[in-house]
Amino acid sequence: MTDTRKENCPIHGDYSARVNAETGRWTRCWGCVEAEIQAQEAQDRQREKAAEAGQVLAQLLDSSGMEGRMLRASFESYEARTPAQAAVLTACKAFAESVDLDGGRNLWLIGPPGTGKTHLGSAIVSHLIRERGIPAAIYSAREIVRLLRATWGRNRDEDAETESEVIDRLGEIGLLVLDEVGVGFDKEAERTQILDVIDRRYKLGRPTVVLSNLHAKDVKPVLGPRAFDRLRDGAEMHICAWESHRKENR
Numbered sequence: 001m002t003d004t005r006k007e008n009c010p011i012h013g014d015y016s017a018r019v020n021a022e023t024g025r026w027t028r029c030w031g032c033v034e035a036e037i038q039a040q041e042a043q044d045r046q047r048e049k050a051a052e053a054g055q056v057l058a059q060l061l062d063s064s065g066m067e068g069r070m071l072r073a074s075f076e077s078y079e080a081r082t083p084a085q086a087a088v089l090t091a092c093k094a095f096a097e098s099v100d101l102d103g104g105r106n107l108w109l110i111g112p113p114g115t116g117k118t119h120l121g122s123a124i125v126s127h128l129i130r131e132r133g134i135p136a137a138i139y140s141a142r143e144i145v146r147l148l149r150a151t152w153g154r155n156r157d158e159d160a161e162t163e164s165e166v167i168d169r170l171g172e173i174g175l176l177v178l179d180e181v182g183v184g185f186d187k188e189a190e191r192t193q194i195l196d197v198i199d200r201r202y203k204l205g206r207p208t209v210v211l212s213n214l215h216a217k218d219v220k221p222v223l224g225p226r227a228f229d230r231l232r233d234g235a236e237m238h239i240c241a242w243e244s245h246r247k248e249n250r
């Protein structure tokens with residue numbers, strides 16, 4: 001009884017198969033086995049890459065400052081019922097799609113409560129993260145003060161960011177949306193810290209979005225003149241002057 005025999009693989013041609021004494025099974029074409037191994041490895045690599053991309057996305061969303069309904073806010077879910085709303089939506093979309101990380105472009109949305117400023121700001125952050133893979137975040141002025149204050153205490157969590165880490169992160173992140181500018185920076189120390197953030201962004205040309213209920217001129221004393229001037233430089237301004245969306249939903 002022979003333990004080898006000639007076989008023919010339609011893809012790889014003739015080969016000699018051997019029988020395994022224990023299992024009684026014949027060996028397969030080595031070319032086919034190798035191709036299967038390579039296909040499996042390619043699939044593993046692809047899975048790994050997808051998992052990494054998923055982790056990166058989760059990490060970017062985790063440090064985006066967005067939570068709850070903000071994470072669901074998108075350009076698609078923004079209803080433009082008037083030409084003015086459509087124009088602001090178009091401008092925000094265009095900004096999110098085209099803004100460079102060193103072009104010094106800023107965008108302001110000014111308007112009364114409920115007009116969708118936070119919605120559009122969140123949509124811009126989401127677009128940068130999800131469609132462009134760019135780190136972006138939205139924080140209200142109050143939250144920034146809280147982030148910075150949290151770095152002062154003695155019982156500070158060891159893993160928590162230090163003050164200069166917060167300033168570096170906000171100063172260097174691809175896109176920053178400053179929400180609810182009008183309240184928050186009450187003390188001179190807080191204005192100095194926000195100036196550090198804005199000045200870093202200004203020097204790098206990083207884009208910043210400002211959302212406020214106040215008229216632009218009234219934002220000046222809130223942020224301090226130096227931060228204000230840097231944010232007004234190269235800024236496009238949009239006024240959201242329509243009914244509150246919140247009222248309609250009541």
Ligand SMILES: Nc1ncnc2c1ncn2[C@@H]1O[C@H](COP(=O)(O)OP(=O)(O)OP(=O)(O)O)[C@@H](O)[C@H]1O
Pocket residue numbers: 069073077078079080085111112113114115116117118119120180212213245246
């Ligand atoms: N045009 C719109 N289409 C769909 N949803 C909208 C629109 N405008 C606002 N909303 C929704 O209405 C709610 C209030 O909007 P948002 O918080 O964005 O307003 P705001 O301008 O930031 O108000 P405030 O100045 O009080 O912070 C949110 O849930 C938002 O998703």
Ligand SMILES: [Mg+2]
Pocket residue numbers: 117118119179180
């Ligand atoms: Mg808001």
Ligand SMILES: [Zn+2]
Pocket residue numbers: 009010011012013029030031032033
């Ligand atoms: Zn083969």
